[in-house]
Amino acid sequence: MRVTRVRSRRGMLASFASFAFVASLALVGCGKSQRDVTARGAGASLSAPLVARWSEAYAGPGRVDYRAVGSGGALMLLSVGAVDFGVRDVALSAEEISRTAGAYAEIPLAHGTVVVAVNLPGVSELRLGRASLAALFMGEVRSWNDPSLVRENPGISLPNLPVLPVHRTDASGTAKRFTAYVAKGSPAFAEQVGTGESPNFPTGVRAKGQDGVALAVKSTRGSIGVLELGLARASGLAVAWLEDDSGTFVAPTPADARGASPYPLVSTVYALVPKAKGAHDDTVRGFLRWALDEGQHAPVGGTGSLMSAFGPLSAEERSAAVEALQRTLGVAP
Amino acid sequence: MSTVPPSTPPPPHVEKMRAENLGAKFPDAVALRGITMPVIEHKVTAVIGPSGCGKSTFIRCLNRMHEVVPGATTSGDVLLDGKSIYGSAVDPVGVRRKVGMVFQKPNPFPEMSVRDNVLSGLRLNGIRPASPDVVVEAALTQAAMWDEMRDSLDRPGGSLSGGQQQRLCIARCLALEPEVILMDEPCSSLDPIATARIEELIHDLRERYTIVIVTHSMQQAARVSDLTAFFYLGELVEYGLADVLFTRPEDPRTEEYITGRFG
Amino acid sequence: MSDAARVRTLASRRASESFVRGLAAGVTALTVVGLASVLFSVVGYGARGLSMTTLTALPRPAGVPGGGVANAIVGTLLLVALACAIALPVGLLAGIHLAEARTGKLVRLARTAADALAAVPSVVFGIFVFGVLVAWMKHFSALAGGAALALTMIPTVTRATEVAVRAVPERLREAALALGATRHRVIAQVVLPSAARGIATGVLLAVGRAAGEAAPLLFTAWESRFFCDDLREPTASLPVSIFTYTISPYDDLHAQAWAAALVLVSLVLVFQVTARLLSKRRDDVS
Numbered sequence: 001m002r003v004t005r006v007r008s009r010r011g012m013l014a015s016f017a018s019f020a021f022v023a024s025l026a027l028v029g030c031g032k033s034q035r036d037v038t039a040r041g042a043g044a045s046l047s048a049p050l051v052a053r054w055s056e057a058y059a060g061p062g063r064v065d066y067r068a069v070g071s072g073g074a075l076m077l078l079s080v081g082a083v084d085f086g087v088r089d090v091a092l093s094a095e096e097i098s099r100t101a102g103a104y105a106e107i108p109l110a111h112g113t114v115v116v117a118v119n120l121p122g123v124s125e126l127r128l129g130r131a132s133l134a135a136l137f138m139g140e141v142r143s144w145n146d147p148s149l150v151r152e153n154p155g156i157s158l159p160n161l162p163v164l165p166v167h168r169t170d171a172s173g174t175a176k177r178f179t180a181y182v183a184k185g186s187p188a189f190a191e192q193v194g195t196g197e198s199p200n201f202p203t204g205v206r207a208k209g210q211d212g213v214a215l216a217v218k219s220t221r222g223s224i225g226v227l228e229l230g231l232a233r234a235s236g237l238a239v240a241w242l243e244d245d246s247g248t249f250v251a252p253t254p255a256d257a258r259g260a261s262p263y264p265l266v267s268t269v270y271a272l273v274p275k276a277k278g279a280h281d282d283t284v285r286g287f288l289r290w291a292l293d294e295g296q297h298a299p300v301g302g303t304g305s306l307m308s309a310f311g312p313l314s315a316e317e318r319s320a321a322v323e324a325l326q327r328t329l330g331v332a333p
Numbered sequence: 334m335s336t337v338p339p340s341t342p343p344p345p346h347v348e349k350m351r352a353e354n355l356g357a358k359f360p361d362a363v364a365l366r367g368i369t370m371p372v373i374e375h376k377v378t379a380v381i382g383p384s385g386c387g388k389s390t391f392i393r394c395l396n397r398m399h400e401v402v403p404g405a406t407t408s409g410d411v412l413l414d415g416k417s418i419y420g421s422a423v424d425p426v427g428v429r430r431k432v433g434m435v436f437q438k439p440n441p442f443p444e445m446s447v448r449d450n451v452l453s454g455l456r457l458n459g460i461r462p463a464s465p466d467v468v469v470e471a472a473l474t475q476a477a478m479w480d481e482m483r484d485s486l487d488r489p490g491g492s493l494s495g496g497q498q499q500r501l502c503i504a505r506c507l508a509l510e511p512e513v514i515l516m517d518e519p520c521s522s523l524d525p526i527a528t529a530r531i532e533e534l535i536h537d538l539r540e541r542y543t544i545v546i547v548t549h550s551m552q553q554a555a556r557v558s559d560l561t562a563f564f565y566l567g568e569l570v571e572y573g574l575a576d577v578l579f580t581r582p583e584d585p586r587t588e589e590y591i592t593g594r595f596g
Numbered sequence: 597m598s599d600a601a602r603v604r605t606l607a608s609r610r611a612s613e614s615f616v617r618g619l620a621a622g623v624t625a626l627t628v629v630g631l632a633s634v635l636f637s638v639v640g641y642g643a644r645g646l647s648m649t650t651l652t653a654l655p656r657p658a659g660v661p662g663g664g665v666a667n668a669i670v671g672t673l674l675l676v677a678l679a680c681a682i683a684l685p686v687g688l689l690a691g692i693h694l695a696e697a698r699t700g701k702l703v704r705l706a707r708t709a710a711d712a713l714a715a716v717p718s719v720v721f722g723i724f725v726f727g728v729l730v731a732w733m734k735h736f737s738a739l740a741g742g743a744a745l746a747l748t749m750i751p752t753v754t755r756a757t758e759v760a761v762r763a764v765p766e767r768l769r770e771a772a773l774a775l776g777a778t779r780h781r782v783i784a785q786v787v788l789p790s791a792a793r794g795i796a797t798g799v800l801l802a803v804g805r806a807a808g809e810a811a812p813l814l815f816t817a818w819e820s821r822f823f824c825d826d827l828r829e830p831t832a833s834l835p836v837s838i839f840t841y842t843i844s845p846y847d848d849l850h851a852q853a854w855a856a857a858l859v860l861v862s863l864v865l866v867f868q869v870t871a872r873l874l875s876k877r878r879d880d881v882s
Contacts, residue, residue, distance in 0.1 A: 040830070048658070049657060049658055052658065056656065056660075065820055067819055080730075080731060082735055082736055207843070208843060211843060211845055211846075212843045214844075214845035215844060215845040218845050231845070235845045396774065398773065398774055426777070427776070428776075429775065429776035434774040436771065438767060440770065441771075453775065453786075454775040454776070456785060457772055457776065457781050458775070458776050458781075502771070505771075506775070
């Protein structure tokens, strides 16, 4: 007993020492390179898979880390100064430009495809007109075998499941684009839900980021949510055909090499770069330039079903983007 | 207020310490009144008296431990080698190095080894001895436990028996080379054999140190002391040679106490 | 009371005693079952997702195989170390002062403050540090994360220190004082070593709790896909990675989340068990 007591003292010292050793290992950081200046970006979760692949493939100078916080979050973090660049899948509105006093340059990077995904057992294809979408998301149509939906989808047996819309908790450019699209065909929707990054959906559940939406839709039968095409495919979700301006239903199609697509909900992914000088400008410039060069080669951002849903910029868009980048951040030294 | 000279002072004697009109108070009670008494060098002075008579308070005034209790105060003076220990310029820490104390319940530092316990007095004063092993051996020898402990110096202090712990506390005190050793009922929690060993030790220590021992047991006082002081209700009633006080006490209260008429 | 009435009372007393005993046993069993099922799930699913890759690789983009949580593991250790560096000095000194000073308005105020802090939900500490440190630094950082975690630790460390220091027997302080020690030396050389085991137990429990907190890190240390090589940069951590991966729709990220949960639970268990062993030793020895 007496021996263990004296030894336990040494034991305590030993455990504290080993803890300190481990902690100091962590502090040493497992290899710090002075060249690895890290530029941090945050923004849309729609483009997160794309930007993440780009950051990994990017060879330097510097390195890039990207976090999905939603398009609204990008503005907030940029204004605080906590990130070096933002990414949004919707252009700055006039109000936002005036609010931020034109402090950011918008540089288009790629085209993403916004889809409406559903979880309906036995259904792999579905048509949803603007009116149906409005009715579903406003809670007017409560069940999937509602006559209005059946009429729109002859030959497809819709199950008798309750409709569960899934929305975003964060301010989302995807939501803005989607609600703008639906509102064009439904004044009631425009009035009640509104268009914008945080629409006022009266019913349904909320999820964080488009990842959260994908998870929610994947796990709940009868749910419907808005997200990016590649993610929907990776999650094994059925996606809806939407009607374009002439009323024709189009299957979700990514933008082609000319930057065009018949599908109505193709969005442009923009980088937001502060015009003021920043500490990591070299890295940001290098990364965005690389994205506009190497990053545009199809499949954009890498292989896999996830990536085949993003489309490159058209030639004109690309040269305009490169010019905007040079205007903002100059040329590489 | 009572001033009682020794009945038959042994020649020659030197006053190591002296209490002069010493009073002591706690926040809610008076413990000592006007004690004037010498402490003779190289003698064992026993302080006896019933519970609550102030004997513990008295010796705690001799090394300024009384004032550690919040709200406790002293009046009067205590001299060590003729100099006051209560002067405003006097550091109580310095006093306690010269006047050591052994407590009623043995209190070695339980987590420290025997060796570290002995050296703890030095460490607590910021002294790093050049040869600690020599210090440890000398102190344990003086405390009559070197032979027992020489092979168990790394045992934790708390694992010793009661008697060993108390002798370890004495060794710890001796390592600082004090001049006076105060003992507050050092044997009251020990068995008779351990008590006997400590009494033997006190007898031997007298040669080099001055000892004041508070004891509940008159028999112990009679066995161990050269001079005895009898306290009652915060006052010094009688002080004199132990032989004389126990056989021919002058004050009737002394006589009543030593004959056991009250405890 | 008649004998018959007394017998009835005894029988009914026995019955109610059995009932209560059965109830207590049942509730205990439920608790054990609950805890066991959590552990089984974590170990079961976690072991499946656990591999050298998961433990040593950095995260890869979602849907790409070969990612891991190495930076989260290191990040958690780093954040805990930072939190200790802040919380231990503050908590120890505060606890010692509260125990030694004993009386006074400042002491009572400090004790009330420590008790109040103990009740604050950890996410509030995160918001506080965000508003104060992150906004000022204009950066998410490991430092901010460590500060937020430290705030969750300080009340526990303070209280554990105070209790442990108070528990040191007065006679040890007396012995030290009688040997001529100044008050500071008494505390440093006698009181603290004696209280060390109790303090260590409290510290380990606080560390275990801090290691598992996600909410205060969400807007302080944020996230990162790299190792943290600068304390002023954000860092990944196990609780936040678990959170992020779990709400993602990707199965391989789910597997990584389970593995991360297993690592985190193991880490916290190590702290808790060590605390247990330390306190047990103290009880065994007189």
